[in-house]
Amino acid sequence: MTKKQKKNLTRIIISAVLMTALIFIPIENKWLKLALYMIPYLTVGYDILIKAFKGIKNLQPFDECFLMAIATVGAIAVGIWGDGDFVEAVAVMLFYQIGEWFQSYAVGKSRKNISALMDIRPDYANIENDDGELEQVDPDEVEIGTIIVVQSGEKIPIDGVIVEGESSLNTSALTGESMPRNVLAGDEVISGCINLNGLLKVRTTKEFGESTVSKILDLVENASSKKSKSENFISKFARIYTPTVVFSALVLAIIPSIFTGNWATWIYRALTFLVISCPCALVISIPLSFFAGIGGASKEGILVKGSNYLEILSKTKTVVFDKTGTLTKGVFEVTAIHPEIVDENTLLHLAAHVERYSNHPIALSLKSAYSNENDGCHVMKAENIAGQGVKALVNNNMICVGNEKMMKAVGAEIQKCPHEHSGTVIHVSRNGKYIGHIVISDVIKPTSKQALKELKKSGIKKTVMLTGDSKKVADKVAGELNIDEVHSELLPEGKVNEVEKILSEKSGVTAFVGDGINDAPVLSRADIGIAMGAMGSDAAIEAADVVLMDDDPIKIAKAIKISRKCMRIVNENIWFSIGVKIACLILGALGIANMWIAIFADVGVMVIAVLNAIRALFVKKL
Amino acid sequence: MKKTYKIEVDCANCANKMEDAAKKTEGVKNAVVNFMTLKMSVEFEEGYEPKEVMQNVLKNCKKVEDDCEIYLK
Numbered sequence: 001m002t003k004k005q006k007k008n009l010t011r012i013i014i015s016a017v018l019m020t021a022l023i024f025i026p027i028e029n030k031w032l033k034l035a036l037y038m039i040p041y042l043t044v045g046y047d048i049l050i051k052a053f054k055g056i057k058n059l060q061p062f063d064e065c066f067l068m069a070i071a072t073v074g075a076i077a078v079g080i081w082g083d084g085d086f087v088e089a090v091a092v093m094l095f096y097q098i099g100e101w102f103q104s105y106a107v108g109k110s111r112k113n114i115s116a117l118m119d120i121r122p123d124y125a126n127i128e129n130d131d132g133e134l135e136q137v138d139p140d141e142v143e144i145g146t147i148i149v150v151q152s153g154e155k156i157p158i159d160g161v162i163v164e165g166e167s168s169l170n171t172s173a174l175t176g177e178s179m180p181r182n183v184l185a186g187d188e189v190i191s192g193c194i195n196l197n198g199l200l201k202v203r204t205t206k207e208f209g210e211s212t213v214s215k216i217l218d219l220v221e222n223a224s225s226k227k228s229k230s231e232n233f234i235s236k237f238a239r240i241y242t243p244t245v246v247f248s249a250l251v252l253a254i255i256p257s258i259f260t261g262n263w264a265t266w267i268y269r270a271l272t273f274l275v276i277s278c279p280c281a282l283v284i285s286i287p288l289s290f291f292a293g294i295g296g297a298s299k300e301g302i303l304v305k306g307s308n309y310l311e312i313l314s315k316t317k318t319v320v321f322d323k324t325g326t327l328t329k330g331v332f333e334v335t336a337i338h339p340e341i342v343d344e345n346t347l348l349h350l351a352a353h354v355e356r357y358s359n360h361p362i363a364l365s366l367k368s369a370y371s372n373e374n375d376g377c378h379v380m381k382a383e384n385i386a387g388q389g390v391k392a393l394v395n396n397n398m399i400c401v402g403n404e405k406m407m408k409a410v411g412a413e414i415q416k417c418p419h420e421h422s423g424t425v426i427h428v429s430r431n432g433k434y435i436g437h438i439v440i441s442d443v444i445k446p447t448s449k450q451a452l453k454e455l456k457k458s459g460i461k462k463t464v465m466l467t468g469d470s471k472k473v474a475d476k477v478a479g480e481l482n483i484d485e486v487h488s489e490l491l492p493e494g495k496v497n498e499v500e501k502i503l504s505e506k507s508g509v510t511a512f513v514g515d516g517i518n519d520a521p522v523l524s525r526a527d528i529g530i531a532m533g534a535m536g537s538d539a540a541i542e543a544a545d546v547v548l549m550d551d552d553p554i555k556i557a558k559a560i561k562i563s564r565k566c567m568r569i570v571n572e573n574i575w576f577s578i579g580v581k582i583a584c585l586i587l588g589a590l591g592i593a594n595m596w597i598a599i600f601a602d603v604g605v606m607v608i609a610v611l612n613a614i615r616a617l618f619v620k621k622l
Numbered sequence: 623m624k625k626t627y628k629i630e631v632d633c634a635n636c637a638n639k640m641e642d643a644a645k646k647t648e649g650v651k652n653a654v655v656n657f658m659t660l661k662m663s664v665e666f667e668e669g670y671e672p673k674e675v676m677q678n679v680l681k682n683c684k685k686v687e688d689d690c691e692i693y694l695k
Contacts (some may be wrong), residue, residue, distance in 0.1 A: 051689065054688045055688075058685045058686070060686060063686075064633075100633070104632055104633075107634075111659075111660075221659055221661075222656075222663075224656050224658050224659060225654050225656040225659075227654070235641075238638060239642075279635055280633050280634060283633075283634040283638060284633065284634035284635075284657075287656075287657050288658065290658075291659075
C-alpha cells in the first residue's frame with residue numbers, strides 16, 4: 001500500500017466507525033445532529049470538497065468530485081428541510097471513497113503483479129577488472145565486445161556469444177518453456193535467460209539497449225498504449241455519459257416538480273442520478289483487462305504488441321501459415337535409408353564420412369544422423385563437385401555421395417526405389433557401384449498437427465499454407481496436417497499476392513504466421529502478423545503484431561484463445577457496467593432506488609468489473 | 623518528435639481527461655496516456671520546443687484533474 005492509500009484507508013475506517021456510532025445515539029436537536037454528522041462527513045470527504053471547489057474554479061462542471069459534492073451537500077440540505085436524516089450523505093461519501101480506494105489498490109496491485117511477470121530486466125553485468133576480480137556495472141555502460149561473466153543463478157544481461165564455459169539456461173521468462181536449454185562455448189545466448197549452473201564468459205554482441213531483453217520490455221510496456229476499439233468506445237462513452245446524466249438530473253429536478261409541486265422528492269431523485277454519474281467503473285475495467293491479458297500472454301512467451309492487436313486476434317477467422325520453419329522444423333533430417341547390398345548403418349556411415357569436411361545443410365543432416373562420425377576411418381581426398389555432390393576416399397574405397405547426375409558420371413546404375421519420397425534423395429556409390437540412397441527431408445514439428453486441430457476446434461474457419469517448396473512436398477505436409485488450402489512453389493512476392501487474395505475475399509480477419517526471417521512483407525500485409533521462433537530475431541519482432549518467443553505452433557492456438565478470453569471479459573465488463581448503471585438510473589428516476597442503492601451499485605459494479613478484469617491474467621490452462 | 627513522460631494519476635477517467643487536455647495543447651500533434659503503465663507519450667508538432675509545450679500540457683492537465691502530476695525530466 002502506498003502512503004496515500006494508507007492515509008485514505010485510515011480516514012475511511014474512522015469515518016465509518018463514527019458514522020455507525022452516531023446512528024445508535026439518539027439526538028433530538030437537528031442542528032446538533034448535523035454538526036455531529038459533519039465530523040465523519042468531512043473526515044472522509046474533505047479532499048473531494050476541495051477538489052470540487054477547484055473544479056468550479058477551472059470551469060469543469062462535469063468533474064466527478066464536483067458532482068459528488070453536489071449530491072452529498074444536496075442530501076444534507078434535504079435532511080435539514082426534511083426528516084433530519086444525515087446518514088445518507090455521509091454514507092454516499094464514504095462508499096464513494098471506499099470505491100476509489102479499492103480501485104487504486106486493485107490497480108496498483110495488478111500493476112505490480114503484471115510488472116513482476118515481466119521482470120526480466122537485469123540489474124547489473126559482471127566484468128572482470130584488472131585484478132581479476134568481478135565488478136558489477138550498469139548493463140547500459142557495457143560496450144560491444146566486452147567479456148562479461150555470468151555466474152550461476154544470474155540473468156544474462158546482454159546478448160552475446162559464449163567464449164568460455166558451458167551451462168544450461170532457463171529461458172522460461174522469455175518463452176514460457178520450462179525445459180532448460182544447454183549451451184556451449186561458441187553458442188549465441190540472449191539476454192533475459194537465467195544461467196542455471198556453471199560459469200559463463202560471454203562476449204557481448206549488442207549494446208544493452210539493443211539486446212533482446214530491452215526490446216521485449218519496451219514492446220510489452222508500450223503495448224497497452226496502442227488502444228483498442230473497445231477502449232476508445234468506452235472513453236467516448238464516458239465523455240458523453242457524465243454530461244447526459246447531469247442534464248437528465250437537472251430535467252428530473254425541475255420539470256416533474258413544476259407539475260407536481262413536490263420539489264423535495266424530485267430533487268432527491270435528481271441527486272441520486274448524480275451519484276451514479278461517475279463513469280470510473282466503466283473506464284477502469286477495460287484497460288485493466290487488456291493489461292492483464294497482455295501480461296498473462298507474455299508470461300506464456302506470447303508478446304502482443306498492443307491492445308488493438310489482441311482485439312483483432314480474437315476475431316481471426318482464417319490462419320495462413322508459412323511452411324518451412326513454422327509448421328516444419330526448417331532443418332533437414334534423414335527420414336529414410338534404403339541400402340542395396342550393404343546394410344543401413346554402413347550406408348549412413350560412409351555417406352557421413354564423405355561429408356566430413358562439408359558444411360552444406362545436407363552434409364550437416366547426414367552427420368547428425370550418424371552421431372559417431374569421427375571414428376578411426378581414413379577419409380582422404382574429399383572433393384566437392386558442383387551441381388553433383390561430394391566424393392572422397394574412405395578406407396581406400398571411392399565413395400560418391402550426390403544426385404542422379406553424379407551417379408551417371410561415375411557409372412553407377414541407380415536402382416529404382418519402390419517408395420514414393422517427398423524429400424531430397426541422395427544416392428551413394430562405392431567404387432562405381434550403386435549401394436543405396438538416403439532420403440532427407442524437412443520434418444513436421446511434433447505439435448503442428450495438434451496445433452491445427454486446436455485452431456479448428458476454437459472456431460477458425462479456414463487454414464491455408466503458403467510455401468516456396470515443391471508441390472509434392474507441400475501437398476504431403478498439408479495432407480498430414482489437414483490444411484484446407486495449399487499454394488506451393490511461391491516466390492516471396494507470390495506469398496504477398498496470395499495473402500492479398502485471401503484478404504480481398506473479406507471472409508473475416510486473416511492472420512499470417514511465419515518464422516519472421518523472410519516473411520516481413522507478408523507479416524505486415526496480413527490483418528495480423530504472427531512471428532514465431534523470434535528469440536533473437538529483431539526483424540521479426542519489428543514486423544509482426546504478435547511475437548511468439550519460441551517456435552511451438554501450439555502457441556498460435558493459445559494466443560487466439562487468450563485473446564478471446566480477454567475480449568470476452570472486456571465485453572462482459574462493458575455491458576455489465578453500462579447495464580447496471582442504466583438500471584440504477586431508471587430505478588432512481590422512478591423513486592425505487594434511493595441513494596444508498598445507487599452508491600452500492602456503483603461501487604459494487606466497479607469491484608466486480610475490476611476483479612473480472614484481473615481474471616484475464618490467468619491463461620495457463622487455456 | 624516523440625517523448626514519453628512518467629505521470630501520476632489516480633483514476634482511469636482522469637487519465638482520459640489528461641489525454642484530452644494534452645491533445646488540445648498547442649504544439650502537441652498527438653498524445654496517448656497509458657493509465658496502466660502511468661506513462662504519457664507526446665508527439666510534438668514541428669518547430670515547437672518540447673520543454674515549453676510540456677509546461678502548457680501540465681498546466682492544462684492540472685485544470686481538468688487537479689490531482690495529477692507529469693514528471694518532466
